[in-house]
Amino acid sequence: NVPFIQRSTTYQKGGAGGSAAIVGEAEVTRDPKLGDVNLGMSYQLLREGPRNPDIVWNLSLTGPSGEHPYGVPTVDVPTNDPDDTEGVMQVPSELPTGSGVWTASTGASFVRTLDPAIIFANIAYSYTRQESFSDIQSVEENQPGDVDLGDTWQFGVGIAFAFNDRLSMNMSYSQALTSVSKTRNKGEDWIDIVGSKSNAATLGVGVTYAMTKHLAMVTSMGAGLTADAPDVTFSVKFPYMF
Numbered sequence: 001n002v003p004f005i006q007r008s009t010t011y012q013k014g015g016a017g018g019s020a021a022i023v024g025e026a027e028v029t030r031d032p033k034l035g036d037v038n039l040g041m042s043y044q045l046l047r048e049g050p051r052n053p054d055i056v057w058n059l060s061l062t063g064p065s066g067e068h069p070y071g072v073p074t075v076d077v078p079t080n081d082p083d084d085t086e087g088v089m090q091v092p093s094e095l096p097t098g099s100g101v102w103t104a105s106t107g108a109s110f111v112r113t114l115d116p117a118i119i120f121a122n123i124a125y126s127y128t129r130q131e132s133f134s135d136i137q138s139v140e141e142n143q144p145g146d147v148d149l150g151d152t153w154q155f156g157v158g159i160a161f162a163f164n165d166r167l168s169m170n171m172s173y174s175q176a177l178t179s180v181s182k183t184r185n186k187g188e189d190w191i192d193i194v195g196s197k198s199n200a201a202t203l204g205v206g207v208t209y210a211m212t213k214h215l216a217m218v219t220s221m222g223a224g225l226t227a228d229a230p231d232v233t234f235s236v237k238f239p240y241m242f
Helices: none
Strands: 004-015 019-034 038-046 054-062 074-078 088-092 103-114 117-128 131-133 145-148 152-162 167-178 182-185 198-210 216-224 232-237
Touching: 004 088, 019 074, 019 088
Parallel strands: none
Antiparallel strands: 004 019, 038 054, 054 103, 074 088, 103 117, 117 152, 131 145, 145 182, 152 167, 167 198, 198 216, 216 232
16 A cells, blocks of 8 residues: 545634634645555465354554654744734645654454345454654754654444345444554653544445456445544445456
């Protein structure tokens, strides 16, 4: 998987004294750039039988080929509030396209046919390697240090129904639990990043349509069930089987 990522983020600043009125706003965009490249493989450990499901072992490795978010300088954007003593809001000069760390993941998928339905489940663990950077702060002077993004446990369950030999629909639930991230300036102790520990749960619905014998269209939509999950996600894929 070789992703190219285009990003756009809007930053806002409230009025003096915590006023809800927005006195400053700036949009930071990023043209398509290379993200973190991922290489994965799957191996079927066991074929489905009368008493057992399909069991597939999954393994993947993600490299820090994208631009990491550490040490990114900030720029000042003027506000329109006369009571704002600073008169500016600070936003990053550019948006990252990668995590900056190596990540290794392994897990297993289970599939069981209960005609006309198929039930499936999966579990996975992701390990992120601690990395060192020449600068981990946005201040002017470089602040070398280490970053540990924490590890993640993922699991999910779902069911799929085949309406005919070309059209099917699936529903799924997935959850990812990520431990707290930490940073450490050179020569100092580790510091937990407040709010970095996350619990992202998503409810998904998808439709798969076999366009030809080799080409399919796979659509999916997910709704976030927890604060750490995206509100809405949507994707369309066209897998081709040779």
